[in-house]
Amino acid sequence: MQSQERTIQAPVPNLExxxxxxxxxxxxxxxxxxxxxxxxxxxxxxxxxFCFSDRTELQQASGSGTIYTYSVMRRTPIPYxxxxxxxxxxxxxxxxxxxxxxxxxxxxxxxxxVFKPSDGGPPVPMFTPV
Amino acid sequence: xxxxxxxxxxxxxxxxxxxADDKSxxxxxxxxxxxxxxxxxxxxxxxxxxxxxxxxxxxxGALSMVDYLGLKLRHWDSTDTGxxxxxxxxEHAAEAIASGxxxxxxxxxAGRPRTEGVATGTAPRTAAVQSAETAFENPxxxxxxxxxxxxxxxxxxxxxxxxxQLAWVKVAASHHAQYNPHAMLRDVVTVxxxxxxxxxxxxxxxxxxxxxxDGGGAIIVARPEVAKSLKRPLVKIIGAGEAPKHQMGxxxxxxxxxxxxxxxxxxxxxxxxxxxxKYASIYDSFTITVVMQIEDLGFCEKGQGGxxxxxxxxxxxxxxxxxxxxxxxxxxxxxxxxxxxxxVVEAVRQLRGEAHPRVQVPNCDLALAHxxxxxxxxxxxxxxxIMERE
Numbered sequence: 001m002q003s004q005e006r007t008i009q010a011p012v013p014n015l016e017x018x019x020x021x022x023x024x025x026x027x028x029x030x031x032x033x034x035x036x037x038x039x040x041x042x043x044x045x046x047x048x049x050f051c052f053s054d055r056t057e058l059q060q061a062s063g064s065g066t067i068y069t070y071s072v073m074r075r076t077p078i079p080y081x082x083x084x085x086x087x088x089x090x091x092x093x094x095x096x097x098x099x100x101x102x103x104x105x106x107x108x109x110x111x112x113x114v115f116k117p118s119d120g121g122p123p124v125p126m127f128t129p130v
Numbered sequence: 131x132x133x134x135x136x137x138x139x140x141x142x143x144x145x146x147x148x149x150a151d152d153k154s155x156x157x158x159x160x161x162x163x164x165x166x167x168x169x170x171x172x173x174x175x176x177x178x179x180x181x182x183x184x185x186x187x188x189x190x191g192a193l194s195m196v197d198y199l200g201l202k203l204r205h206w207d208s209t210d211t212g213x214x215x216x217x218x219x220x221e222h223a224a225e226a227i228a229s230g231x232x233x234x235x236x237x238x239x240a241g242r243p244r245t246e247g248v249a250t251g252t253a254p255r256t257a258a259v260q261s262a263e264t265a266f267e268n269p270x271x272x273x274x275x276x277x278x279x280x281x282x283x284x285x286x287x288x289x290x291x292x293x294x295q296l297a298w299v300k301v302a303a304s305h306h307a308q309y310n311p312h313a314m315l316r317d318v319v320t321v322x323x324x325x326x327x328x329x330x331x332x333x334x335x336x337x338x339x340x341x342x343x344d345g346g347g348a349i350i351v352a353r354p355e356v357a358k359s360l361k362r363p364l365v366k367i368i369g370a371g372e373a374p375k376h377q378m379g380x381x382x383x384x385x386x387x388x389x390x391x392x393x394x395x396x397x398x399x400x401x402x403x404x405x406x407x408k409y410a411s412i413y414d415s416f417t418i419t420v421v422m423q424i425e426d427l428g429f430c431e432k433g434q435g436g437x438x439x440x441x442x443x444x445x446x447x448x449x450x451x452x453x454x455x456x457x458x459x460x461x462x463x464x465x466x467x468x469x470x471x472x473x474v475v476e477a478v479r480q481l482r483g484e485a486h487p488r489v490q491v492p493n494c495d496l497a498l499a500h501x502x503x504x505x506x507x508x509x510x511x512x513x514x515x516i517m518e519r520e
Contacts, residue, residue, distance in 0.1 A: 014265075031380075041379035050379055069284035071331045073330075074330060076273075096270045
């Protein structure tokens with residue numbers, strides 16, 4: 001079954017996440033980087049969830065990753081694939097797998113970043129099979 | 131300080147309704163409280179501690195509920211960890227009793243999701259208030275079913291778990307539910323019935339999912355001296371543990387639950403091992419929920435849960451680990467989309483020898499009740515309670 005476009009709930013940026021969503025509007029996926037412990041995290045936040053330092057910044061992700069797990073929701077008017085994708089940089093993020101045959105999605109599959117428009121908010125990072 | 135032996139469960143009640151279109155939410159809470167008081171042989175004014183989950187008691191925390199019930203309290207707590215809240219509240223009540231903050235604690239749960247027509251499993255989450263993660267999750271339409279489905283998908287990939295193995299969880303629950311006149315689903319089902327039921331969210335079928343029911347329940351926890359003054363079998367709390375599990379900054383691993391922490395804490399406090407447990411109530415929002423928690427609690431090795439639950443191993447009378455002998459959330463009842471309270475209730479029935487004769491575990495003197503609330507696919511609160519018959 002080929003995936004279809006669906007209405008995407010708009011993310012609501014706040015003071016802390018505005019930079020992330022401004023970057024998304026420019027087609028960039030940002031992840032959190034801690035300059036104290038060196039670890040990367042997702043979703044990005046001001047204080048590192050590992051060492052609790054506030055010496056964090058946003059780093060652009062390459063946009064490539066692999067599918068950690070997924071599920072195709074069959075009982076909604078438009079079926080869709082939710083997934084967790086492990087980014088090449090390390091962190092794993094919730095996302096959708098789009099622009100593909102929903103029945104051919106597999107764990108371990110290589111995917112690349114695409115952005116999809118949301119319903120009245122900034123575009124949302126999603127992934128499609130390479 | 132340990133809670134071991136410091137508090138007893140003296141009253142239990144599971145509301146018989148599964149569709150409460152003629153009752154208010156508050157009335158349901160009160161009926162459950164009255165039921166547990168009658169079971170214990172106590173009256174409302176004996177209660178000096180009240181515990182509930184903020185999410186199913188509208189108002190500021192427990193405040194409106196306490197007002198409605200007319201309670202005079204020395205101690206209260208409305209911590210909400212979703213469906214596991216009531217297991218956590220048993221622990222918190224025991225802690226409060228052990229430290230002298232109250233003597234007789236009431237825990238209530240009620241809800242009407244069936245009457246209100248909530249598509250609990252498949253409706254994408256919406257947020258009235260934005261949590262820290264909301265913007266990073268809700269655009270992807272996480273529902274309940276597809277989040278647990280992602281756990282199942284990964285478990286299958288990593289450990290070779292099959293849909294047929296998951297189906298055995300439902301089969302066992304249905305074997306028990308046939309003897310429960312209040313159960314929503316009383317028909318015995320087969321592995322084939324489960325795997326041939328409609329796909330909801332790959333790889334979970336309709337019969338891998340729990341019921342949506344109205345109703346509720348209540349538990350009364352009291353000092354051992356109070357328990358001994360009542361004319362009921364003695365069930366004491368000997369160990370408990372709780373733990374949250376979350377997304378760990380993106381170091382996500384969906385193959386295990388917070389039971390890896392709450393379980394060992396409870397076993398250590400109780401001084402018993404998984405192999406000693408005669409009966410287990412295991413939260414069964416979905417079949418995969420049971421498989422993961424059984425592994426995490428140490429009833430089998432990690433990754434072996436699918437094999438462990440197969441071939442009727444969870445069926446009372448034939449299996450090694452009789453579970454959810456009321457039919458559980460999969461067949462009996464999942465009031466307010468929160469299954470933790472009924473898990474304690476059936477464990478107490480087993481310890482008292484008051485389960486249905488066809489599912490009563492012989493000489494059941496040690497039982498465990500365990501649950502997770504929230505979602506195994508994102509973040510959840512895990513809670514484990516171990517109880518002993520005196």
